[in-house]
Amino acid sequence: MESIVITVTSGKGGVGKTTSTANIGCALAQLGRKVCITDGDIGLRNLDIVMGLENRIVYDSVDVVEGRCKLKQALIRDKRLESLFLLPAAQTRDKTAMNPQQMTALCDQLREDFEFILIDSPAGIEQGFQTSIAPADKVLVITNPEVSSVRDADRVIGLVESAGKGPAQLIINRIIAARVARKDMLSVEDIMEVLTSNVIGIVPEDEEILSASNRGSPVAISGKGAAAMAYRDIARRINGENLPVQMPRSGGLLHRIFGRA
Amino acid sequence: MNSFLTRFFGPRSADDAKNRLRLVLIHDRAEIPPGLLDEIKNDIIAVISRRLQIDTAHVAVNMDDEAGERRLLVDIPILQGTRPSGRLSARPPASR
Numbered sequence A: 001m002e003s004i005v006i007t008v009t010s011g012k013g014g015v016g017k018t019t020s021t022a023n024i025g026c027a028l029a030q031l032g033r034k035v036c037i038t039d040g041d042i043g044l045r046n047l048d049i050v051m052g053l054e055n056r057i058v059y060d061s062v063d064v065v066e067g068r069c070k071l072k073q074a075l076i077r078d079k080r081l082e083s084l085f086l087l088p089a090a091q092t093r094d095k096t097a098m099n100p101q102q103m104t105a106l107c108d109q110l111r112e113d114f115e116f117i118l119i120d121s122p123a124g125i126e127q128g129f130q131t132s133i134a135p136a137d138k139v140l141v142i143t144n145p146e147v148s149s150v151r152d153a154d155r156v157i158g159l160v161e162s163a164g165k166g167p168a169q170l171i172i173n174r175i176i177a178a179r180v181a182r183k184d185m186l187s188v189e190d191i192m193e194v195l196t197s198n199v200i201g202i203v204p205e206d207e208e209i210l211s212a213s214n215r216g217s218p219v220a221i222s223g224k225g226a227a228a229m230a231y232r233d234i235a236r237r238i239n240g241e242n243l244p245v246q247m248p249r250s251g252g253l254l255h256r257i258f259g260r261a
Numbered sequence B: 001m002n003s004f005l006t007r008f009f010g011p012r013s014a015d016d017a018k019n020r021l022r023l024v025l026i027h028d029r030a031e032i033p034p035g036l037l038d039e040i041k042n043d044i045i046a047v048i049s050r051r052l053q054i055d056t057a058h059v060a061v062n063m064d065d066e067a068g069e070r071r072l073l074v075d076i077p078i079l080q081g082t083r084p085s086g087r088l089s090a091r092p093p094a095s096r
Helices: A019-029 A047-049 A061-067 A099-112 A128-132 A147-164 A178-179 A188-194 A209-216 A226-236 A255-258 B002-009 B012-030 B036-050
Strands: A004-009 A037-039 A082-085 A116-120 A138-143 A169-175 A197-206 B060-066 B069-074
Touching: A004 A019, A004 A099, A004 A128, A019 A082, A019 A116, A019 A138, A019 A169, A019 A226, A037 A047, A037 A099, A047 A082, A061 A099, A061 A128, A099 A116, A099 A128, A128 A147, A138 A147, A147 A188, A147 B012, A169 A188, A169 A209, A188 A197, A197 A226, A209 A226, A209 B069, B012 B060, B012 B069, B036 B060
Parallel strands: A004 A116, A004 A138, A037 A082, A037 A116, A138 A169, A169 A197
Antiparallel strands: B060 B069
C-alpha cells in the first residue's frame, strides 16, 4: 500500500501538536483514507485522551516493539470513523523505551496497512523528537502567533532540515483575526517573513476545541466551527488537493474595535 | 496619544513581537549569544578609544541578517571637536 508517514512536531509544548494530529487524522479518515495516528510521546501520552479512546488501551507501541504483543493487538479502532486507528504510547516508560530504528521499523509495519501514518511528537528537541521524526516522509511544524513558539519552530525547522526531512510545512495555530487586525497579534505574514517554510494551514482560535477535548471527540469529526473547517482543509491539502491557504477573516468593524476574543 | 490609542483599540503589541522575534532569530541562527556582542562592543571601545575620543555610552554593536547574509553593524559616535589622541604616526602595537 502506498503510504506516507507524517510527523507533527513543534519544539515548544502546548501549541497544539496533539490536537492537530487528532484532527488531521480524523479529517483524513473522513476523506476515506486508511489512517493510523501514533502517539510518539512515551511517558506523557495524550493522543488517547484527545481522541476519547483512553479506556480502550490494552497494549501500546512499546509492547509491540518489545514483542509482548502483535501490532494488530495494540491498534485501537475508532468507532466513529471506521478507517481510523490509534496506536497509543506507553505511559509508564520514558523516551529511552524506543529508539529511531525501532520507530522506523514499527512504521514500516504500519505502512503495510495504512495510507497515512501520523506521529504526534513530544515537545522538545531531544531523543523523543529525534525518534518521532526518524521514519517521517513529511514533517508538520505547529506554531502559535507568539514570539516564543515561533522561535522554537525556527529551531525545529532547522533540525528537520539537517535530519534530511525538510522542507517542513508549517501550521499556524490559534490565530485570532480580530487581534491581528488591531495589530495586537503576529500576523501570518509576520510569521512567514521570519520562517522560511511553506504554510499548509492556518487554524483560528476556537472555543469548540476545548469542548471537544473535554468530551474526547475532535472537532474535525462533526464540528462546524472555524477550527474544524481549517483542519478539514489541511487534510484535503495533505490528501493531494490543490487548495489555496487562506487567512481566516476577522469579524466586522465593531468586533475589530471592541473584540477581546 | 499612545494611551488614547491603547484605551480605544487595546494594546498594539504585534510590532514589538515582530522586532523581538527578528532579533532573537538572528542570534539563534548565527549561534551567537547576545552577551557576546556586549563583549565585542567593550573590545571595540577599548581599541578605538586609544586613538579617538568616542561617545562610549552610545556605541552600538548589532547583528543584522538581510536575505541570509549576516553582518555586524557597528555605530561609534565620535565626540565633537576631538583630535586623534596618541602619536599620529604610530602604528598599532605590533602583536608578537
